[in-house]
Amino acid sequence: MSKSNDVKIITKKELDNFVNSLIKEKKFDVVGVKSKGERFVYGNIESSDQLRLDYDVTILPPKKYFLPQYEKLISFDLKNPLKSKNNLDTSERIIIGMHPYDIIALEQADIVYLDSQQDDFYKKRRENTIIIGVDIQNVSDRSFAESMGTNVTKSGFDLLLTKIAGRYAVTIGSKKGSNLLDKYAETKKAEKADIEKIKQERDKIAKSYKKEVKIKGIDDWSKLLSANYNNAIWEEKSDKCLECSSCTMVCPTCYCYDVKDNVSLNLENGERIRTWDGCLLRDFTEVSGGEVFRESIRDRYRHRFYRKGNYLPSRYGFIACVGCGRCGTACLPDIADPCDLINDLSVFGGKDDPNKFFIKKKSKSQEEGIIHVPRSATIKQVEKETENETFFKLKLDDGKPLNHEPGQFVEVSVFGVGEAPFGISSAPDNTPIFDIVVRKVGDVTSKLVKMKKGDKIGIRGPLGHGFDMKSFEGKHLLLASGGTGVIPMRSVIQYLTNPKNRKKYKDVTILYGCKEPSQMLFSHELEDWKKCPDVECTLTVDQCPEGECWDGNVGLITTLFPKIKLDEYDSENTIAIVIGPPVMYKFVIKCLQTLGIPDKNIWVSLERRMKCGVGKCGHCQINGVYCCKEGPVFNYEKIKELPEAFE
């Protein structure tokens, strides 16, 4: 961004000429604000006459030009899907008429989408777009931008127009903007009086806001929300919620998305489409097993405000609300307006959040490069493990090692059906070969279990944070897995039982429980694990139906803990790892605490709807934490107070 705040003056007639020559050039896709009935929208303009720089607010924000409502990420041929194409939009666009609050919202989206693991599609569009902003001339009834400090901006535009006495002042924001002006417009230098006039105009408009948010600044928003997580207001207001998610659709700072595969009627071609999603919708957090992690509308309603006023502020340093007022207009029962909500809440006061959540830095082993296009992999081995689970050995076709940590996951693509996340089930071994185990629960998994040796699939990853095995060296390890939790746990177990690593750790206690003997995974490997020096493996089943053979423990996994001899247990020097279904954590952790294992020594891996795997799509958020990015592996002490984590 250029530092120069050079200002030029352009007459209304010359401005029209400028716009019309941009259109005539046919080099750019020229977009401007125009009327639609009584409202306004961004759309392609054919002449400067259509431009309505006096608009109050548009129905949708200009985010649709950077993250379109429906966007083709890749297209593929179903017979040869791994030759899939990345569909980068390379058209050059000029957007005329962005208000400061929308420019600020776009700068926020930059932070999210150009953060580590950049979104290539967003980036390309951003690079190819010239922003010509305009200072607000008419304030929307619902806007409270002035009290948010978003009614004016000093950055984020290439050019910024301010109407002063029938002419326009053009503030130059970038070299790109300056060049455009030089090439296509007749301007003259601004006088000192003109600069003064810009300020006067802005001040005049600033006084015409009807709405004002009483709590100002990022810290006070955050404190207010932190103090009122359990306030009755969430229930009261959300009782009226229609769950239509209009508030998130029209919001310039809501950019969560979903991704789906569409297939042509002749089943020959397909496309992977990204589309807007909203956290007010029930299915937003649903995983393919059917679990919904934010079931009550109160929690979803609250989540939206916390994301705006607490989660994104802690993560990126901005309030994800720019006071445009669009949600207030769009929400039929009128409960979505952050200004009203914050003002209503303000009487309850705020306080510092003692449990500020943490954000990890990117780990080395997270994948670099284009985030939406999977790598090709070949199925090397398929074996039915149990009635419901199938084991797969996969090999990356580029021959590069996966380089994962135990606990990390991959997104597996079955083209035409979609993507699903799977915990990596084998230990890292510097080869392109790794294992996953698939339980048939949804579309992707149903298709996967029908695939054969030699079939091709797509892989993105490794994703997320795994277990830092190095930091556990010299310790005892207690590994508790329930049900399919043993799938990612196998990666840890293989690592620890590898002769190269075995001596670096003290003894290993493996506790593994499942419903019935027939559902026990890796049954052929359990014996090998037991044979390793100083490795003990105890199994349990919830029940043993008649006709099945079982000589081990019967009872929930918690019944195995009393058998661990407390006095022999060096709990301070024990690391416990727990992976299982959501319901298991509470009880197992209590057992670990009874053994005297400190919370800081307990590690868990949580399941959520991990869709993009790179902290963008929003589905896996546990409170403000992205399960896919900060997790799925967490230190228990750090998240035990995190609302939504173990509820």
Place this chain on the structure above:
Amino acid sequence: MKPKVAFFDFASCEGCQLQIANLEEEILDLIKIVDVVSFREVMKEHSDEYDISFIEGSIMRPMDEERLKKIRNRSKTLVAFGACACIGGVNKIRNQWSSEEVKKEVYGNSNLEDNKYFDVYQTKAVNEIVPVDYYIRGCPPSREEIKKVITALALGKKPDIPNYPVCVECKKNENICLFELGKFCLGPITRAGCNAICPTNGEPCDGCRGILKKPQVQCVMDVLKRYDLTYEEMKRRALLYNYNEEDEK
């Protein structure tokens, strides 16, 4: 092996099947992936051997019920096709009156006794008689969605029918909200998947794809008040496709 597909109609206008006939040249793609073995509206051949059945229309008579059960027994997958099949639709409006009253109103004093074709009872949706595997909603269903469901079934995946309201699609289309224009629209509580075709063309949503979730009474009252609308306007619109005995009690 291509799955064998059959289309059947019950009480309906057959407009849903017409949507398939209207696929025009795309029908050639369709028959590449499925074998259509019965489709009265476009072919004269018929076979009782099929994997997937599409049921159009609502169920009005004991003889319909019997026929539907037979179809269910023969089908691996049964798809309720269109509003009448999925929710009873327009045909349910008459459930406000008894069958006797309706017969009298329509046929006057004609003697219809012992005539099985007129042996009507209260209108039912398909799932009130037999289990339904998938629903293609709408009056009529959108061709895009029909294609989506058929390709999903041919690929062996669950058809992706939205579980959110029309507002989501309407907002993506950047329409002016019809409430702002003083019209009562059922979009906020009606299942999406139609790409908000009615609101996008300036007409309020009539709820033909079925109500997702009934809103709280207080919410409805607030909305009506905010936009200066009457309870009667709402009621009229809700009745068209979503008559529900429970609401009347």
